Amino acid sequence: ETPNDSEVYRPWAQHNTPAVFIAVGSAIRQDEVMRIVRLTLNKIDPSLAILQPGPMSLLVDASLGQARLMMALLGTFAGAALLLATILAVAALLxxxxxxxxxxxVDPIVALRTE
Known part of the structure; x- marks a missing residue:
C-alpha cells in the first residue's frame, strides 16, 4: 500500500465562505475522476453538491482571461504606435x-541672375 500524498490547505481566517473548492490532479480520464470524487463526497455527506466540475485548463483560462486580453490590447496598440511612427518617419525624411x-x-548662374 502506498502512502497518501493528499494535501488540503484552506485559510479559514481569510476566506470564510460556505463553499469549498477542490482541485484533483490525476493521470486518468476526467469522467473517471469525477465518478471517484462523487462517490467519496457521497460517503462523507450525501447532501453535498458538485457545482462546476471541469478540467483545470478551463479554470486556468478563466483566471488568466483578463490578463491575456490586456496583453493582446497592449500588443495591438504597440504595433499601431510602431506603424504610425514608421509612417511619420518616412514623411519627415521625404x-x-x-x-x-x-x-x-538649381544652377548657380540662374540663382545669381535673380538677385
Missing amino acids: ACLLPARRASR
Whole structure:
C-alpha cells in the first residue's frame, strides 16, 4: 500500500465562505475522476453538491482571461504606435530630402541672375 500524498490547505481566517473548492490532479480520464470524487463526497455527506466540475485548463483560462486580453490590447496598440511612427518617419525624411534635392538642381548662374 502506498502512502497518501493528499494535501488540503484552506485559510479559514481569510476566506470564510460556505463553499469549498477542490482541485484533483490525476493521470486518468476526467469522467473517471469525477465518478471517484462523487462517490467519496457521497460517503462523507450525501447532501453535498458538485457545482462546476471541469478540467483545470478551463479554470486556468478563466483566471488568466483578463490578463491575456490586456496583453493582446497592449500588443495591438504597440504595433499601431510602431506603424504610425514608421509612417511619420518616412514623411519627415521625404520632407527633408525633397527640398534638398530641388535645391541641389538649381544652377548657380540662374540663382545669381535673380538677385
